[in-house]
Amino acid sequence: MSLGLERDIIDQAAYDKNLQHLRGAGVTLPKIADLADPPARLAGKMAEIAGIDPDTPAAENLFRVHWHNDAGRRGLAPVPDHVVLGPELTGVEAKIVVALGNRFPMIHAHKVLAAYGCLVPRLLSGKFDAGKHRAVWPSTGNYCRGGVAISRILGCRSVAVLPEGMSKERFRWLEEWTADPADIIRTPGTESNVKEIYDACHELAKDDENIIFNQFSEFGNYIVHRAVTGPALARTFAAVGEGLRPRAFVSASGSAGTLAAGDFLKAELGTDICVVEATECPTLLYNGYGEHNIQGIGDKHVPLIHNIMNTDFVIGVSDRATDNLNLVFNTTAGRDYLRQRTGLSQEALSGLGDLGLSSIANILGAVKYAKYMGLGPDDAVLTVATDGAAMYETELAMAEEKVPGGRFEALDAAEAYGRYMLGAATDHTMELGRFDRERIFNLGYYTWVEQQGVSLADFDVRRDQGFWNGLMDLVGIWDGMIEAFNKA
Numbered sequence: 001m002s003l004g005l006e007r008d009i010i011d012q013a014a015y016d017k018n019l020q021h022l023r024g025a026g027v028t029l030p031k032i033a034d035l036a037d038p039p040a041r042l043a044g045k046m047a048e049i050a051g052i053d054p055d056t057p058a059a060e061n062l063f064r065v066h067w068h069n070d071a072g073r074r075g076l077a078p079v080p081d082h083v084v085l086g087p088e089l090t091g092v093e094a095k096i097v098v099a100l101g102n103r104f105p106m107i108h109a110h111k112v113l114a115a116y117g118c119l120v121p122r123l124l125s126g127k128f129d130a131g132k133h134r135a136v137w138p139s140t141g142n143y144c145r146g147g148v149a150i151s152r153i154l155g156c157r158s159v160a161v162l163p164e165g166m167s168k169e170r171f172r173w174l175e176e177w178t179a180d181p182a183d184i185i186r187t188p189g190t191e192s193n194v195k196e197i198y199d200a201c202h203e204l205a206k207d208d209e210n211i212i213f214n215q216f217s218e219f220g221n222y223i224v225h226r227a228v229t230g231p232a233l234a235r236t237f238a239a240v241g242e243g244l245r246p247r248a249f250v251s252a253s254g255s256a257g258t259l260a261a262g263d264f265l266k267a268e269l270g271t272d273i274c275v276v277e278a279t280e281c282p283t284l285l286y287n288g289y290g291e292h293n294i295q296g297i298g299d300k301h302v303p304l305i306h307n308i309m310n311t312d313f314v315i316g317v318s319d320r321a322t323d324n325l326n327l328v329f330n331t332t333a334g335r336d337y338l339r340q341r342t343g344l345s346q347e348a349l350s351g352l353g354d355l356g357l358s359s360i361a362n363i364l365g366a367v368k369y370a371k372y373m374g375l376g377p378d379d380a381v382l383t384v385a386t387d388g389a390a391m392y393e394t395e396l397a398m399a400e401e402k403v404p405g406g407r408f409e410a411l412d413a414a415e416a417y418g419r420y421m422l423g424a425a426t427d428h429t430m431e432l433g434r435f436d437r438e439r440i441f442n443l444g445y446y447t448w449v450e451q452q453g454v455s456l457a458d459f460d461v462r463r464d465q466g467f468w469n470g471l472m473d474l475v476g477i478w479d480g481m482i483e484a485f486n487k488a
Contacts, residue, residue: 003304003454004118004213004220007477011126018123019488021130025155027059028486029120031479035113036228038068039078046076054105057152057177064105065116065150067232073103079239080232083351083385085363087377088342091422094375095244096366099229099236100354102388105149107173109387110229111139111215112146114257117224118213119150121474124481128211130156136204136212137161138197141170141295142387143215143255148177159183159210161200165190167295168394192281192291192300198452217304217452219471221257227475230264233382237269244380247373248272250315250366251384252294252358253284256306258384263310263468265382272312276365279316279428284440292319294361295392302444304454307468309437313372315365316428322360323399324416327408329355330389330396337413357392359385364424372426 009015022029034041042063049060054073064073067080081103085096101110119135122128128135134157137147144160151158160174164186174184185204187196194216204210215221237246246269249262253275262273277284280292281300289300294317302308328334329352338344338352355363366381375381389396400408430436441463448454461467 004121004218005471005474006121006125006127007474008481009124009126011129013126014129014132015124015126018126018128018130019485021155025059027062027154029482030063030065031482032117032224032227032475033479034063035066036231038066038076042066043076050074057106057149059153061105062116062153065113066228067099067103067110069103069105071103073105080236082236082240083354084240089338089344089421090363090367091424092367092370092375093377094247094370094379094381095240096363096370097236097240097380097382098355098359098363099233099382099384100388101359101384101386102354102390107142107145107149108390109142109146110258110384111142111386112149113224113228114143114215114221114255115146115150115213118215118218118220119147119154119156120482121220121478122211123154124478124485128156130154133157133209133211134159136201136210138201138212138214140194140197141166145170145173145177147213148174152177157183159185159204161185161187161197161204163187163189163193163197167392169391190291190293192289194300215255215257216301217448217454219305221255222260222305222307223471223474225257226260226264226472229258229261229384230268233261233265233384234268237380237382241380243378245378246271247375247379247381248274248313248366248369249382250274250276250362250369252276252361252365253303253306254358256303258386259306259311263307266310271382272369273310274313274315274365274369275306275311276315276317276361278361279318282316282428283443284314285316285428285430287443293357293395294319294322295357295395301447302440304444304448304462306444307462308441308444309463310465310468311437312432313369314430314432314440315368317361317364317368321364321420321424322357323395324420325360325364326357326389326392326396327399327403328413328416328421329353329360331400331408331413333409334413337410337417341414341417353389355385356387356389357395359387362386364420367421367424368426368429371424372429
């Protein structure tokens with residue numbers, strides 16, 4: 001299987017050109033082990049680069065592609081920045097521990113980590129020639145921005161492919177960071193139209209100069225999240241978890257890269273792995289289809305890098321819930337209501353701005369899991385906020401326009417909070433047995449074998465946990481290649 005699993009130099013000539021190219025640009029590459037444990041390995045480096053703007057394409061920002069950036073994204077946090085949501089907000093006794101993805105550099109989202117894990121191994125193998133190839137990043141938003149950011153730092157031409165209906169904030173960022181307007185390809189539809197993205201990539205792949213970095217099938221995405229995001233979440237739990245039992249890791253499906261952290265946490269902490277999807281498009285739950293607005297979670301197919309046979313729950317969340325709670329969390333009327341209803345501090349209320357639409361979906365998935373399992377005050381559920389509300393300001397305005405009268409007020413906030421947070425139920429929650437896992441696994445055949453040309457042997461080998469565990473051997477191999485590259 002050649003989907004980002006290179007172990008050595010494949011094209012020496014391209015490797016030599018990449019070496020010369022990055023040497024000229026003064027680029028040093030961080031190891032995956034560095035990104036996995038910045039307090040132990042990067043403290044000096046982080047102090048050294050404190051004066052570098054985290055929102056510029058500076059090579060130093062590669063050393064900020066991890067979970068340990070502080071709120072200002074210039075300093076090093078000993079524990080990943082996070083919030084702990086208690087019963088006063090969620091209505092469940094269990095603690096919901098949320099790692100904050102908007103602390104990542106350049107794109108304010110953790111997908112920049114996935115992009116690094118996909119592009120660097122290709123550069124170091126010579127399979128990607130920085131002077132010849134274009135990196136094509138198919139995405140529903142944040143991954144293509146991460147790909148463009150990493151590509152620009154490394155001096156690689158890049159192309160973003162994403163649905164035309166995604167948030168305006170995503171496109172504004174891309175317009176500022178891409179070299180040419182033609183490098184932004186808008187495909188038909190919105191969040192649910194992943195197939196149309198693939199179709200565009202098939203056309204682009206006809207040109208040998210285009211290399212497709214499909215996050216749904218690039219195993220570098222899986223590997224880097226299991227190696228980096230998993231330990232970061234375990235470290236977060238260790239900091240807040242005294243006397244608590246870690247019960248589950250919850251994350252929306254998306255490309256399934258972030259879900260790889262669940263494989264780490266299950267092995268280390270014994271947690272369940274819960275995947276969230278939109279009830280408007282219940283592919284994993286019911287082999288269903290449809291449209292929704294929980295931007296960033298993808299659907300209508302099973303990602304190749306989703307380790308379905310190790311997944312324990314599928315939990316459905318409606319985009320009506322995420323759109324309405326976005327209004328509660330990020331409008332004056334909504335926060336005023338929450339302050340009176342819950343007694344949350346101004347600091348806690350301001351922190352709700354760290355939660356984007358998919359982040360809210362993850363939190364609701366955690367709440368539904370807690371209710372289903374009957375969790376108590378000694379239990380904790382881990383999840384991530386993939387990005388913040390700043391990425392959805394236009395979506396917030398459009399949602400408010402749909403409110404009767406066109407203005408979101410205290411009564412609307414009370415109704416939305418009561419219905420979608422306190423009223424979150426255990427419907428559309430499926431605890432997976434062996435046959436359920438097999439059904440979902442088999443569903444992926446139609447995308448990957450019939451449509452995308454993955455061999456049946458490469459598809460089926462993913463049933464075995466030995467395959468997924470064996471992937472992690474590449475971390476040491478890639479770090480060795482990075483070390484050799486940096487020395488050269």
